[in-house]
Amino acid sequence: MIPNQWYVILESREIKTGKPVGFTRLGEKMVAWRMPDEKIVVQADLCPHRGAALHQGKINNDNIMCPFHGFEFDSEGTCTLIPANGKKSVPPKIFQAKTYPAQERHGYIFIWWGEAREEYPPLPIFEELENNSFRYADYKESWAVHYSRVIENQLDVFHLPFPHGTTIGRGNRTVADGPIVKMDGEEMQIWVYNRKDENGPAKRAGELGEPTRVPFLHFRFPHLWQNHISEDMRITVYFTPIDENHTMLYSRYYQRFLKLPILGDFVSWLISIFSITILHQDKRVVEKQLPIKSDLKMTEKLIAQDQPIILYRRIRKNLQDGLPIQKKN
Ligand code: FES
Ligand SMILES: [Fe+2]
Structure with missing residues (x-):
């Protein structure tokens, strides 16, 4: 595969607000959902805790909640809650879910597949x-x-x-x-x-x-x-x-x-x-x-x-x- 490129991974119509969808693209399992402000989030479909598939969880206050032990991750992949530790405890930084830069245009969802950059090239579109x-x-x-x-x-x-x-x-x-x-x-x-x-x-x-x-x-x-x-x-x-x-x-x-x-x-x-x-x-x-x-x-x-x-x-x-x-x- 060719790294460091934008790829279409879904059609816009395949992704609804507040409903995580799971799929494989570019050899990686991914989960995506749409935020109430229409922003698209695409993350690795893999909970950093013990490897559950996040797409089986649900969206809770704009965060994705793992189906296994209820850990929550925000749209940047930062873990915001470990229920077993209680709401008042701050989750350690190691619980970071992988997040892909994502954009929506002309009815498609694109992700950047490669190294993070300060600036990304334009989306491949005619x-x-x-x-x-x-x-x-x-x-x-x-x-x-x-x-x-x-x-x-x-x-x-x-x-x-x-x-x-x-x-x-x-x-x-x-x-x-x-x-x-x-x-x-x-x-x-x-x-x-x-x-x-x-x-x-x-x-x-x-x-x-x-x-x-x-x-x-x-x-x-x-x-x-x-x-x-x-x-x-x-x-x-x-x-x-x-x-x-x-x-x-x-x-x-x-x-x-x-x-x-x-x-x-x-x-x-x-x-x-x-x-x-x-x-x-x-x-x-x-x-x-x-x-x-x-x-x-x-x-x-x-x-x-x-x-x-x-x-x-x-x-x-x-x-x-x-x-x-x-x-x-
Ligand atoms: S595997 Fe996801 S919270 Fe435990
Ligand atoms: Fe042909």
């Missing part, structure tokens, strides 16, 4: 989708495979005619010209031109000239992807590691050709239904890929059109090692 009259529908599901395989599947530009032969891969356009890949900081943009196998071999990126504007794929490290279908229609997915063998996909289907609230939401929902079918065509294949996790050095034999995947692996490794995204040669 800001143009936040305020431009898009209507959207949300869908989430987990896949039983390492996050690297799930992300690489969405950067793969020439599989469409095969798993998606009945949907977006119709038409037998098996030849992939390109892809053209552009990197800008933590962002990767990918264009590809799929065609029938009628006019000679595949063209390389250098033979294609500047890419046309849409459609293209847009990926922001470590885990946000966008299919930029048109100016008015987009799909985004956050790929959050649950653990080494499972990934949560938080997908969202945006459109703004129909802006009316109810009808617009209905159309976004219809797009989501179609897209879920496509997603499941991928899931069937990706969950069976071996090894379950990809790496920079592995025995796979790649072809030129796999370039986005090679780039993903290289940058991921740099980020894991704390190096700049692109190493200077």
Whole structure:
């Protein structure tokens, strides 16, 4: 996993005021709840006393109360009460629950997964989708495979005619010209031109000239992807590691050709239904890929059109090692 990053861990709608929820993300058990002032608290789901799961407890005066011996922890993780010692005694500082920096934005809960900092970088968000009259529908599901395989599947530009032969891969356009890949900081943009196998071999990126504007794929490290279908229609997915063998996909289907609230939401929902079918065509294949996790050095034999995947692996490794995204040669 890539440390020192913001990750989406829940949708906003999954977390209610005063009700702790327990879940696993990034290989760690966590508990989250919403305070009366809407602030989100995310802590390790592990009582420092004797290891009970805090999410089984309840919220008491904005604090979480452990289900086992009733120790209470505030939103900073400080232990405020040890009932067995009495209300008047001050709990020792060693009873500190681990707390993650958390923020809520655009319908998602983010946590900072890494070392504490004086200042944190901005949240990974495509800001143009936040305020431009898009209507959207949300869908989430987990896949039983390492996050690297799930992300690489969405950067793969020439599989469409095969798993998606009945949907977006119709038409037998098996030849992939390109892809053209552009990197800008933590962002990767990918264009590809799929065609029938009628006019000679595949063209390389250098033979294609500047890419046309849409459609293209847009990926922001470590885990946000966008299919930029048109100016008015987009799909985004956050790929959050649950653990080494499972990934949560938080997908969202945006459109703004129909802006009316109810009808617009209905159309976004219809797009989501179609897209879920496509997603499941991928899931069937990706969950069976071996090894379950990809790496920079592995025995796979790649072809030129796999370039986005090679780039993903290289940058991921740099980020894991704390190096700049692109190493200077
Ligand atoms: S295990 Fe939590 S209070 Fe004892
Ligand atoms: Fe696919």
